[in-house]
Amino acid sequence: MTDAFRIVRTPAALTAAIAAWQRAGRRVAFVPTMGALHDGHLALVRLGLQHADACAASIFVNPKQFGPTEDLDRYPRDEAGDVEKLKGAGCTLLYAPSVATMYPPGFASHVRVAGLPDALCGRVRPGHFDGVATVVAKLLAAARADVAVFGEKDWQQLAIIRRMAADLDLGTQIIGCPIVRDADGLALSSRNAYLSADERARALALPRALADARTALLDGLPVAPALAMGLKSLKAAGFARTDYFELVDGATLASLGAVQPGARLMAAAVMGTTRLIDNLAV
Numbered sequence: 436m437t438d439a440f441r442i443v444r445t446p447a448a449l450t451a452a453i454a455a456w457q458r459a460g461r462r463v464a465f466v467p468t469m470g471a472l473h474d475g476h477l478a479l480v481r482l483g484l485q486h487a488d489a490c491a492a493s494i495f496v497n498p499k500q501f502g503p504t505e506d507l508d509r510y511p512r513d514e515a516g517d518v519e520k521l522k523g524a525g526c527t528l529l530y531a532p533s534v535a536t537m538y539p540p541g542f543a544s545h546v547r548v549a550g551l552p553d554a555l556c557g558r559v560r561p562g563h564f565d566g567v568a569t570v571v572a573k574l575l576a577a578a579r580a581d582v583a584v585f586g587e588k589d590w591q592q593l594a595i596i597r598r599m600a601a602d603l604d605l606g607t608q609i610i611g612c613p614i615v616r617d618a619d620g621l622a623l624s625s626r627n628a629y630l631s632a633d634e635r636a637r638a639l640a641l642p643r644a645l646a647d648a649r650t651a652l653l654d655g656l657p658v659a660p661a662l663a664m665g666l667k668s669l670k671a672a673g674f675a676r677t678d679y680f681e682l683v684d685g686a687t688l689a690s691l692g693a694v695q696p697g698a699r700l701m702a703a704a705v706m707g708t709t710r711l712i713d714n715l716a717v
């Protein structure tokens with residue numbers, strides 16, 4: 436079935452559009468985003484369509500997940516361009532609410548997942564994951580889709596959303612989509628647009644440090660020197676700050692002192708003024 440592309444801007448319209456698809460017997464995938472779409476987002480749409488017959492996406496730059504000194508104001512926005520990309524990937528419904536629609540006067544409810552947000556990014560971005568959990572809970576509650584797809588680049592976010600969706604009986608299956616990388620290995624991110632050509636070249640040290648640390652760990656190097664090696668190469672490449680370079684349990688995000696099944700290397704570091712994150716299964 437071919438659908439005409441539609442944009443809806445209220446939660447009620449999103450609920451109605453997806454419910455109409457479902458009443459017609461179609462499984463629906465939902466892809467929440469903050470826009471500035473790149474091939475990584477389009478991979479979420481394509482993966483969603485492998486699990487469903489129709490796909491809706493959302494674009495909402497969520498003020499609640501940005502800290503006071505973060506990049507809310509300069510976060511890239513291009514709804515018209517994003518619409519063309521969504522159409523090309525087979526998504527036929529866009530939910531693009533305003534901030535006032537999402538958080539009307541008097542809005543007073545927040546979702547906080549305990550534990551998982553305290554590690555990794557949560558240590559340097561206080562409140563960030565509460566903002567993510569709150570908006571994703573609202574989006575999933577309005578969409579009531581069969582599946583929702585999130586990228587594995589934001590591994591901690593994905594773990595938190597899985598926990599929340601299960602705890603709150605949101606009724607939508609959460610699917611993780613593998614990281615999409617440029618040909619040279621840099622993980623795709625809307626924030627890569629902030630990097631100068633020189634910073635972008637030096638940022639390649641991040642995926643390389645993760646890959647080298649994984650090789651070293653699999654060759655039997657103990658965890659501490661493998662992580663120290665990674666930190667050293669990020670510093671040498673000119674990262675201004677490394678927030679973490681850690682081996683964790685991929686489900687609990689607890690730090691690991693030895694490789695075990697499900698282990699994942701996680702890193703966040705700042706190149707120029709741009710904070711980049713990446714991760715790799717070990």
Ligand code: PAF
Nearest residue numbers: 467468469497567570589
């Ligand atoms: O990953 C993102 O783009 C955002 O954190 C999300 C999940 C859309 C919530 O605003």
